[in-house]
Amino acid sequence: MGEGARWVTVSPLDQPELEIVLMPIVPGMIFSDESAKQMRELVKKGTFGFGMFECRDIYATYEELKAKGVNFKKPPTKEFYGSEVLFSDDSGNWLSLGQKGQS
Numbered sequence: 001m002g003e004g005a006r007w008v009t010v011s012p013l014d015q016p017e018l019e020i021v022l023m024p025i026v027p028g029m030i031f032s033d034e035s036a037k038q039m040r041e042l043v044k045k046g047t048f049g050f051g052m053f054e055c056r057d058i059y060a061t062y063e064e065l066k067a068k069g070v071n072f073k074k075p076p077t078k079e080f081y082g083s084e085v086l087f088s089d090d091s092g093n094w095l096s097l098g099q100k101g102q103s
Contacts, residue, residue, distance in 0.1 A: 020051075043092045051095045058083045058099035065097075 007023035025040050027033045042048035055061040058076045062085055066072060073086040082100040089095065 046088070046092050046094060050093065053095065053097050055097060055099055058085065058097060061097060 007021050009019040009021050011017075011019050025031060025036050025043065027036045031039060039048065062072070062076050065087070070087050073088070076083045076085040076097075076099075082098055084096055084098040087095055087097065
């Protein structure tokens with residue numbers, strides 16, 4: 001795409017129509033030098049970059065990801081809307097994994 005721009009898209013096996021785009025925060029087509037620096041700082045602070053995923057069995061998924069080294073904030077918690085667990089990736093993005101209506 002020019003100027004060294006690159007990205008990767010990933011999709012869940014059972015939802016090929018859903019694509020998650022992963023890309024570095026670098027100056028170029030989208031960000032100026034200053035805005036790329038600001039975005040990286042926000043991500044490092046944990047104040048920017050958040051995603052939510054839904055699963056069918058939160059406890060099994062939690063154990064599977066935990067065994068693979070995912071950094072969870074706490075174990076799954078029952079909430080009024082279902083169950084949820086929070087974790088972060090190696091770039092500082094916070095992510096939520098949930099199961100609707102699970103009690």
